[in-house]
Amino acid sequence: MIERPMRMTLSDVAREAGVSLATVDRVINRRPGVSSRSVHAVEQSLEKLGYRPDPIAAKLARRSVQRFCFVLPSGNNTFMRLLADQVEAARSWLESQRAFADVVWTDVFDPAALAQTLDHIDDSYEGVAVVALDHPMVRQAIDDLDARGIEVVTLVSDVPGSKRAHFVGIDNSAAGRTAATLLGRFAGGRGGPVAILAGSLSLRDHAERIYGFQQVLAADYPQLMILPVREGRDEGARCRAVVESLLDECPDLVGVYNAGAGNRGIAEALEGAGRARDVIFVGHELTPHSKRFLMRGTMDAVINQDPGHEARSAARVLMALGSKQAIVPDQERIRIDIFVRDNLP
Incomplete structure (x- = not known):
């Protein structure tokens, strides 16, 4: 034979x-x-x-083989790098599910650049997970992907007016309200100005966090005066310059809330001015930098979302959408974590 x-x-x-x-x-x-x-x-x-x-x-x-693309913000945003690391870590699991994932970096603060990146997504991909700017050009690009039969999941920051199929991320309004409650309680009855920084108000997650923060602070802590929002584009150097300017303008500054990235720049400004202990600082995302500033006492609290859970959730949702399976809401709900110096992992 x-x-x-x-x-x-x-x-x-x-x-x-x-x-x-x-x-x-x-x-x-x-x-x-x-x-x-x-x-x-x-x-x-x-x-x-x-x-x-x-x-x-x-x-x-x-x-049967599903191909996905994660579109993430370029730049030095540590949390987004952690998110990319988690996409990489999920690749072996994805392969076992006959699925592959690539990562594409782009400037999400530039709507034209982000829209162009989405427009150039290859038809070999069945799904895209994107950290998106809520802008008409971006909404149109997402709708065009949907028209081409490519499922779109928004990740971390939503574009609800688009034809995206699902949003993977925390309840950002609730996260902002939580930050306000923490800062207000830490103030202990003190009155005075409070600064708010955002990467961009066109990022839906930042705008929703700020809305929730302002809502609670105005209602429950009227002795704290909210200053106009400043944008730092999630860049440490810009955020440092913004806070240095604020400290000069408002020597009685009570607190800083950072709705985006750039915590390192803010901490450096507070420490450089000798104000790290008397200015309350609440921000987002537990990174090596924010851990260090919590330990030093420069940051008072961090509102966190788990990048590993988000990466895996986006992949699961895209696979479910591609195979017409049901999405399990409880499994894909991203929870809000609160970290202070005493409960760091």
Whole structure:
């Protein structure tokens, strides 16, 4: 009896090349995001093993393998880097579910740049998770993806007026109200001005947080005067300059609420002015920087959302949408965490 030669699989190619199955898939389908070294290793393995694609298997794969793209903000936002790390960490699990995920970086503060990035999403992707600016150009780009049959999930910051299928993130109004309650209680009856910083008021999550913060502070802590919102574009240097200017203008500043990123710049400004102990500072996202400032006493509280839960939730939601399965609301609800120095993980 003559044995038929065993057909090589993509898993065999990945093992021979020393790369992931997702990398082999990208090389074969000529998709970006692979180093020249990895491309060469895969091509060498394909030739060595004599891999030939199975047309029938390829047709099945096109129907069953799901490809997703995460569009995240470029720049030095530490939380977004943590989110990208969690997307990377989820790749092996995604591969086991016959799904792949890529990460694309873009300037989400520039609506034209973000819209252009979304417009150039390849049709090989079945779903996109995007940290989005709530702007007409971005809404149109999301609607265009939907028209092309690509499911869109907004991540961290929502665009509710668009045809996005789902939002993955915390209740940002509740997060802002929580921040106001903490700052108001920490003030202990003191009166005076309170500063608010945002990355951009066009980011829905920042705008909703500020709305909730202002709502509670005005109703429950009328002795605290809310100053006009300043924008720092989530950049540490800009946030530092904003707070340095505020400290000069308002020597009696009671507190600072940062609705976005850039905590490091704010902390540096407070410490540099010798005001770290008397100005209450509440911000968002537990990063290595905010942990350090909580330990020093420069920050008083951090409102956090779990980037790992968000990355996995976005992937689960996109897979469910692609396979027409039900989304489990309790599983995908992102909770609000509160950290002070005494309960740091």
